[in-house]
Amino acid sequence: MNFDLDEEQELLRASASRLFEDHAQAGQDDAAAQWRDYCDMGLIALPFPAAVGGLDGGHEAVMLVMDAYGAALARQPYLQPVLLAGRVLAQSEGELAASALAGLLDGSRRAALCLYEPRGRYRWELPQTSALRTGEGWTLRGEKRAVLDADGADLLLCPASVRGGVALFAVPVDAPGVTLSTRRTPDGRSASDVVFADVALGTEAMIADHRSAGAAIAAAVDGATAACCAEMVGAMDRLLAITVDYINTREQFGQPIGAFQALQHRAADMLVAIEQARSMVYYAVAMLDAEPAQRKVAVAAAKALVNRSARFVGTEAIQLHGGMGLASEYPAGRYFQRLTTLETMFGDTDHLLGIVETAGGLPD
């Protein structure tokens, strides 16, 4: 084992971090320009194989980027277009998928993978959304919920039940019958409910059939979940630093409140929770190339622990800030909002622990 970054990794981390911090400093978002920056720096190409024009960065590189992303509270969609939809596209077949992937890599297009359904909680494997074979292709009917960053996408990737299992369909966002209803999440992303009302699709719309779609989506979801964990650890890390600064500065009853032992011990417990979470990120990343069943359990275990750490660290940070923690102008609250939003993605603690239990525990 070796937890040191090599030179290349150090470089990647430093430059990604600088970029995200610069963007955060810039204040008003120029979304297009920032997305272009991501593209120019190779962040978009990072996880993809060289064969399709990617950089073959590997899971560890993505982890470093997401950690920096979380620390800087970066805002441009990345998890969805690159790690979810992008990775699914890279596993898919046909012209539609290839051109969408090419568009992603050159920065001109984005897709969004639609995972959840009404009252379906975190299960995407058994969609109520269905695709029926027609003479000319398919009719897609169903609803998806809380689709991350769908509003900047031109293509929706929609898992739907077909005879034999689940297949994946690529649906232009402006196809007749597609309706998006979008809200801002508390941390400034967007989440959309999507209705597919008998959307007519050509045969080429099925970019992964019932033999391959499930595995492709599962791999993307697990990878994105591990990346999400890395983002959370980056955010927690920074939130603790902000909190330590605050309590070392803020005075009450004649001394910095950080001199009070009860607060010191709570900050220490935050540190313990964060370092344990970081260890689980390493574990999840190391297991991303394991066989799918083990990968799924390892990633679920990782996010279960990261989620718990995030709730603890987030609520404690706000408490240690007192009223200032509640003001959204102040950074602490925004990190808490980010952590809360990420907690609800890819499974809450209860759901994830259920996955580990169903598997009979962690792989050895």
Next chain:
Amino acid sequence: MNFDLDEEQELLRASASRLFEDHAQAGQDDAAAQWRDYCDMGLIALPFPAAVGGLDGGHEAVMLVMDAYGAALARQPYLQPVLLAGRVLAQSEGELAASALAGLLDGSRRAALCLYEPRGRYRWELPQTSALRTGEGWTLRGEKRAVLDADGADLLLCPASVRGGVALFAVPVDAPGVTLSTRRTPDGRSASDVVFADVALGTEAMIADHRSAGAAIAAAVDGATAACCAEMVGAMDRLLAITVDYINTREQFGQPIGAFQALQHRAADMLVAIEQARSMVYYAVAMLDAEPAQRKVAVAAAKALVNRSARFVGTEAIQLHGGMGLASEYPAGRYFQRLTTLETMFGDTDHLLGIVETAGGLPD
């Protein structure tokens, strides 16, 4: 609502408390003399109806006695002979039960109710122990586990499966086929595993039939559970006081460790846990006369919370004492042992919460 003691209750509490504290001071136990004291003070007659020679003390009186018992870390069996076996005897029929109860009230005899079975956890309602009708009476066969204070008893009360349900049998401890294997519990009580190897009993041995035994046992168990909760709160209360004394006295790094805020906050959390537990004792006691299903749920909810408080208060007290908490000469450790032992009686937290959930929640 009114939480003040009336004069009679004040008197009872004060005198019971004085008795238990005197016994505790006395050091070496003279069990027979102490039991005689219990009897003389009316503690044994307290919960029983006047009709059978009792004092009709009521549930609140028992609560006050048990609180004092817990605070003083009293040692003479009370929960078992008086509140469990005694109450079951008072609900039973026939000469055998009546004479055993009379013997209890005059201080000459004790019985013990055998509740648990191997691998049966906290369910006593479906015993594997069975009683078969014979020409002359019954043959009792089975095993009971962890019977509290059976070693001072001359009569064992054994629930056993019969045609139609569960009946209750009174078995002389020296009957052929009865074997006790007794251990000290960490808090100085005794617990026995009992084997009934085809014990031949007369017809009079069945002191409650399948129509009445279940209800009589359930009432006694719920009453004893509430009393157990009161004992735990009494013990926690005293343990907190001991802990506060200790940390106010013990110096480290030049000041009493009780001046460290982190320790102060933990002591405050102990207080919160204890007061919440005390409230649940009041709730359980108030519900002891409710209809049996509600009574059961209320008592289970109470002990679930008292258990959690006890684990928290016990482990925190030891931690705040440091090494001294681990030495069994020092009182803190003994209170922790007592609380741990009581935690395992009448249901652990998991079992008790299960009862509340099965009922769909607390009665309003």
Next chain:
Amino acid sequence: MELQFTDEERGFRAEVRDYLRTNIPDAIRAAVREERPLPREWMVEAQQILNRAGYAVPHWPVAWGGRDWSAVKRAILTEEIDRNAVPRPLAFNVALVGPVIAAFGSEEQKRRFLPAIANLDLWFCQGFSEPGAGSDLAALKTSAVREGDVYRVNGQKIWTTYAHKADWIFCLVRTDSSGRKQQGISFLLIDLATPGIEIRLIHTIDGYRHVNEVFFDNVAVPVDNLIGEEGRGWDYAKYLLGQERTSMGNVGFSRRRLEQVRVVASGTTGPCGRAIDSAAFRRRLTQAEIELKALEITQMRVVAADAKASHAPDPKTSILKIRGSELLQTAAELMLDALGPEALTGGFGMPDETDPHQGIDARSAPLSAYFSSRKFSIFGGSNEIQRNILAKAVLGLGARK
């Protein structure tokens, strides 16, 4: 001992419940239930309906509208108000400034303010906290300098709930800075329409708009608006903080929230079952319900003991504050977890409180309520302060040598 509610107390509860359900408009109760911020008119309307029945200020002196009810009955009243999703009588009016005026104000001030305060004809907000003085209230700096018939007030208050809706503010101000910091503080009523006052909303992480900064730039306040004696404001503030503790545990509020959690968790049937079908979720909910039952009784114990005690607040009140805030936070977490990913598109924040009829579905509130719930352990004396009180005042743990 009487460990159950008496028949009279049960009867009173039924009577209150009946009155509330009959008289408070459904639209108002629905808005409260769905965590929508209420327009000012609705809050006024609700309080006036309560006031008509004597439910707004029962703890006040009878001469000023109080009822001579036991503390237990008053606690039942608040519990039912909260549980039935009725807006509470404005605390700043009825629990804070009102009792201070009743105790320390002049007859003239009583006549002028008390009926209006009880009926919410005048809306007060509270100017205690300052940027440099959170839990260390006595460190406040806002100054009031006597100039003839007026005080000139300069300074800043922060975390002022509803300042943007209020007519008046009651402030602690420093009239003398020569002595100990607790001395030289005075209690002043200030009309928010006075020139020189600026109110700025503070955006909070729950997306709501409810707290403010209030700036005073040479504001002229008539000396008639001083309550009691100059320099005794700290005593009045302590008196005020020792007032009406029948609701510190927020028992009715938590009960309503937990009932809602059970409804939502039991209702979201779907391909992977309902949240309530998860044993782990159910267990957390059950534990919260049990903890709430305990708190309800602890609340009654404090209330009943209070009734006999002198005016010094029972330090055990801190237990109610600690567990009460924790339970509200637990309820908010459970609601979030009951919803799963759908919480994200359920909406967040209430941008337009001018339209109280704005429809929102059952998913709307939880994210905002979750963020908002953090305030319960911070404001009104943080839980850290409450633990200090318990450690020192109840347990007698030593001060630092």
Next chain:
Amino acid sequence: MELQFTDEERGFRAEVRDYLRTNIPDAIRAAVREERPLPREWMVEAQQILNRAGYAVPHWPVAWGGRDWSAVKRAILTEEIDRNAVPRPLAFNVALVGPVIAAFGSEEQKRRFLPAIANLDLWFCQGFSEPGAGSDLAALKTSAVREGDVYRVNGQKIWTTYAHKADWIFCLVRTDSSGRKQQGISFLLIDLATPGIEIRLIHTIDGYRHVNEVFFDNVAVPVDNLIGEEGRGWDYAKYLLGQERTSMGNVGFSRRRLEQVRVVASGTTGPCGRAIDSAAFRRRLTQAEIELKALEITQMRVVAADAKASHAPDPKTSILKIRGSELLQTAAELMLDALGPEALTGGFGMPDETDPHQGIDARSAPLSAYFSSRKFSIFGGSNEIQRNILAKAVLGLGARK
């Protein structure tokens, strides 16, 4: 980065495991597994078997039996020793006094003591804590006054594990009380057979007999037994506490315990099912297993970082201590809960450790182990001290003004 164990590391693990299972007598491993106190002979036998393979003191200088293994490999070794229920090499010998003698002792002392220490031919116990000085070690009072060729030692040590089994004790003693309390402390080896030493067992709440008080009444200790320089004992103690942290997390120990919990909870079938069938129990077990996985990796991170660092201990080691002790305590609680009421007659305490073959069933240990587990967060630097270290040394939180 190499976030997985390398093939070489996996191979090493397999080799260690194989050696342990083949060479350590089953009776010894069974006794460890069942929490029975081991007789001295068995502990000696086990350590000598480890020592033969270089497993007793791999972190020592090669000249004295050390192996030049990476810290990760050494951590794997300890994990496998713990997990396979092999008694660890006596920490007082191999992790504490040994390295100090190797670093600061004379050549004569090294030759005399080190091989005997490695092979447990000499059994050392540790005399650091005193009644008045727990976590505040430097407040110690036991004095050593030079008289010609001997020191006269007077005073008392407490919490001395295994003093009743040991041959020697290494002590911090005060040779000078004029300066700062950290100064004037010396590091002395004392033969327990010397007249004037009395050892009294301390009965502990777990029912075991393992810690003692040690009284020194005018005990004559040859000056040859002084390690290093007089007055530098505090530095040596700090060096010692900074030694070998490959096992601070007790990962292998917790894993064995949790595996046992799973076995017991899955095995107690009966009319109301097994403990493992309770969703709530299963969830707690799963969470503990996940926390342990995280700790395993945190442990490796600290170990790997350590290898590069100077001799100053990584303050993050405190994380291992905190979570490691919490997990051992959780495992003990789970075991108790898995057994239910039967834990009570499972037996408690081990009165007769002279008979290691004494049969006890699977229910025996849990109550004792539960009580015993509380010590992990108290001894070896309490978890409060560990949190102080994290707050100050890692987070840089301010000292009191």
